[in-house]
Amino acid sequence: MALPPSGTTDEAFLREVDEEYRRDQLIRAGRRYGVWVAAGVVLFLIAVAGWLYYDHTQRTAAEARGEEYDAALQLAAQNQAAQATPALDKLAQGEDGYAAMARFTEGNLLFQRGDKKGAAAKFASVVTDAKLAQPFRDVALVRQTQAEFDTLKPQDVIQRLGTFANPDSPWFGSAGEMVAAAYLKSGKRAEAAKLYRQLSEAGTRVPDSIRERTAELAKTLSVAPTTTAQTQEKQAK
Secondary structure, three states, X not given: OOOOOOOOOHHHHHHHHHHXXXXXXXXXXXXXXXXXXXXXXXXXXXXXXXXXXXXXXXXXXXHHHHHHHHHHHHHHHOOOHHHHHHHHHHHHOOOXXXXXXXXXXXXXXXXXXXXXXXXXXXXXXXXXXXXXXXXXXXXXXXXXXXXHHHHOOHHHHHHHHHHHOOOOOOOHHHHHHHHHHHHHHOOOHHHHHHHHHHHHOOHHHOOHHHHHHHHXXXXXXXXXXXXXXXXXXXXXX
């Protein structure tokens, strides 16, 4: 290594030596690990390309399933359920949202035809499918209970839907009305009246038709049985 030129300070000389040493270390590291770094970069690029391809194919497949579902819905809306069924059956075999919606549509079509048992089975297939998102399974349980309501014991309805029969639940309207009816069937008049009143006062969270029905029922149940009996007795006199 050449001697430092005249006038160069010791600090500048040491800095120059340090920089030269670092460059030498980098060159040696590049020679030793350069192949592995290049291989790592190549593998990273391959992984990115693979992910992009997978994402593209998934989106393309989802778009195709969406088009198939829309076509099946149009057939069903045109009272061509027989033609819609094969497409719905195919979609129902998947594990995504379209699979759940296809089973819902099949269940609704069966319910409209009066086949409540078949409809309940379709909804139950969503409830028990752990691969589907929980909101699908929750609303399927509500629909299954609607289909089976006439054959269930009141306590079974209450046990199934009790967690949904509260104002904070997105299924409060349908679930709450069924639970209130189950309370009434089992002789729990006060519980039924309270729930009917909550439903009637739920605002936009509950459909207008349910609020109207439950308002009348809440009003009727708010009259104590003894008062009603006394009124009827006075009228008889």
